[in-house]
Amino acid sequence: MNVMKLMRSSKVLYFLLWLVIISFVIWIFAIYGGGGQTSGKGMGSQYIVKVGKRSLAPRTLNLALQFQREMIRNYVGEQYVEQFMKDAHKRAVSNFIDSLILEDVAEELGMEVKDAEVADAIEKTFKFQDPATQYPLMLQSRGVTADEYESMMKLDLTRNKLLNFFSQRYLISDKEAEKMYENENTKIKAKVILLRNSNFLKELGEISESDVRAIFEKEKDNLKIPEKRAVKYLMVSAPMIRMSLEIPEQEIKNYYEMNKTKFGEKPFEQVKMQARNMLLFSDEKYKNLVQETYDKATEEFKKLKDEKDIEEFSKKYKLEIKKSNLMSAEKPEPPFLTDQKAKDEVFKAEKGKWSEAFESPMGLLRFCVTEITEPRAATYEDVKDEIRDNIKNERLSELAKKKAYELKSRFKDPKTFEEEAKKSNYQVQDSQEIKLSDSIPFIGKNEEFARKIFESEVNQVMEPYQTKDGFALVIPLEKKPADMEKFKAEKSKFIDKKTREMAEKYVEELVSQRRQKLEAKGEISINQDILKQYDAQKES
Incomplete structure (x- = not known):
């Protein structure tokens, strides 16, 4: 050019x-x-x-x-x-x-x-x-x-x-744009007090066996253990092939001697693996060898027919055939945890038969289902610990809610309210000026609740709000409404900005997947x- x-x-x-x-x-x-x-x-x-x-x-x-x-x-x-x-x-x-x-x-x-x-x-x-x-x-x-x-x-x-x-x-209507603008430009400040469920562990007491048994008897007709499957699998990726390549030790040592300063003059035996990896990445001969070996291995991998072929292939390329524990579709293990396609294939596969090779995010994958347990009714032993935890969490949540309402009833002003909360070892945090779309301390992003804060009276405590691990009491301290007249004047520019942001997010995800x-x-x-x-x- x-x-x-x-x-x-x-x-x-x-x-x-x-x-x-x-x-x-x-x-x-x-x-x-x-x-x-x-x-x-x-x-x-x-x-x-x-x-x-x-x-x-x-x-x-x-x-x-x-x-x-x-x-x-x-x-x-x-x-x-x-x-x-x-x-x-x-x-x-x-x-x-x-x-x-x-x-x-x-x-x-x-x-x-x-x-x-x-x-x-x-x-x-x-x-x-x-x-x-x-x-x-x-x-x-x-x-x-x-x-x-x-x-x-x-x-x-x-x-x-x-x-x-x-x-x-991306198309954004005027109404959608108005809501987006309002969420981004309405500002609030608030004081947030968090009563965590864990604050009340000492008050909870023991969960009796009879309580656990009573819940089991009441719910046992609906308690099921899902189908579970165990698999063995083999994966091929370029990094795996690179790690499996044999390099003559003398070549590694030669590279080390020529590049001692890169290793801080550390002894060869101490940095041998690091030197090996650097040689693999920097020497054109080995980089080409990795690619050639990977290309050859993937072609062979796709053509393997049975267990014997798989085992011979794994020995040839020094790749490990791994085994999973029994897993359900709801709780899979890696590499099936983050790969919906692989998980779906596992739960419809025939037992004892190796799958065809297919691409997963981490490399080419083949698996064989080794064990299947059929779904069944849960026994008391299967679920007693889970029931106990559920009872514990429900009772702690009720205690936190009760204490939150008790504290709210004693509200006089934000300052004395904060002092009283701290005496009980509750967490207190004042937010910076935040938008409706921003994260609220202890609560996270919640535009609906942020709007309720904006609509509530300043310097008055709101109704307790349940969080993932307790209850929060919120006191609005300051609020600034969005300038909707300004929005009308800048609507086209704002819509262009938002569609651009959507495109940027799409491109980011696209690049991540390809990478x-x-x-x-x-x-x-x-x-x-x-x-x-x-x-x-x-x-x-």
């Missing part, structure tokens, strides 16, 4: 460079940071991150950190300390990965940013009097090439283009040697 050819005649002011810098840095601080991107132009080992066919040049990280540092300095002035940049290189690299994933999304949708669009953005942002001279000088001062800098801008434009596209998926799958396939690579150099700089 040579955007300079497209912008020879542009005229711009140098100081507007900061518009792009600030935009880029905000991007990095948010979720989708980025830098100069090679898009598969054959960087070889000269990269900081790779995602599939895309990579970013090492100098991109320097550029990103320059921009971050300069923006922070501009913002905090003389109060700047280098501690503000702690782990900034690690965050930036993580964000680079997300940026390259977004490039893939744009390509799939036919929304790649063209060179002409980058040229147009540069022309509108910079108005150099002599672009043929000033532009190269600016690039030289930053230590980057035109391709690297223009690719950085391309990533920013790509993200904005995708967000504009996805924003169109999980790419990591499982070993298609994300970070140049650990370069990161180690930054770590060493920080330590020195």
Whole structure:
């Protein structure tokens, strides 16, 4: 790409460079940071991150950190300390990965940013009097090439283009927008007193066996133990393959000897595993071997026919066939805990038969159901502890509620009320000025209850509110209504802002899902040697 050819005649002011810098840095601080991107132009080992066919040049990280540092300095002035940049290189690299994933999304949708669009953005942002001279000088001062800098801008434009596209998926009516605006701009302050159930453990006393038995007899017709299943399973992922590779110890030792400073001069035996992993991540030969081995293993894995094949495969690649405990659909174990598809497959599978290979968030998975217990009526022994806990929690909740109403009845004013609450070891907290959509101390986010606080009388205690672990008493201290006239004047702008936020959330989730799958396939690579150099700089 040579955007300079497209912008020879542009005229711009140098100081507007900061518009792009600030935009880029905000991007990095948010979720989708980025830098100069090679898009598969054959960087070889000269990269900081790779995602599939895309990579970013090492100098991109320097550029990103320059921009971050300069923006922070501009913002905090003389109060700047280098501690503000702690782990900034690690965050930036993580964000680079997300940026390259977004490039893939744009390509799939036919929304790649063209060179002409980058040229147009540069022309509108910079108005150099002599672009043929000033532009190269600016690039030289930053230590980057035109391709690297223009690719950085391309990533920013790509993200904005995708967000504009996805924003169109969301429609917000005037009524919905009005409610959103009101929730975001109505402000309240409140004093919150929490009476936790655990405050009354000493008053509770013992739960008798007869009480537990009585509940069991009353409810036993409805008490069921669900079907449970145990499985053995085998998973294949690039990280697993990487860990299973055999590397000659002499090669690890050679790497250690050549890079002793990276290990703080620690003895070889003490850092052998660390040296092994660094070699795997930094040596192109081994990175290629990991990918080749993973590709070969996944193809073999899909073709395995029976138990014997599975066992031979696991030995060949040094992968462990793991076993689960008996689990119900309501309480699955990893890796089925977070994978709805895998869990569903388990609970409809035939016992003793290995499943076909299918993709899960953590890698390719095959399983075999080894045991099934049929659903049945619960016995007293099955459920007595659960019944005891339920009785305990119900009685504690009733005690907390009773004490909350007793305390409320003695209310005189906020100050003496707080003093009395603290004498009883109840927790007290004054909120900052919060919006209806913000979290309330001890209660969390609850727009409906926040609205009730706003509608209640200032400096008077409200009815007790049940929380997940007790009861809260709330005293509104101050309230400021939203300026709805301002909303009418800014309605279109506000709706655009909210649809943009919805698009950002969608994109964040999309990137997260894709990143999980790419990591499982070993298609994300970070140049650990370069990161180690930054770590060493920080330590020195």
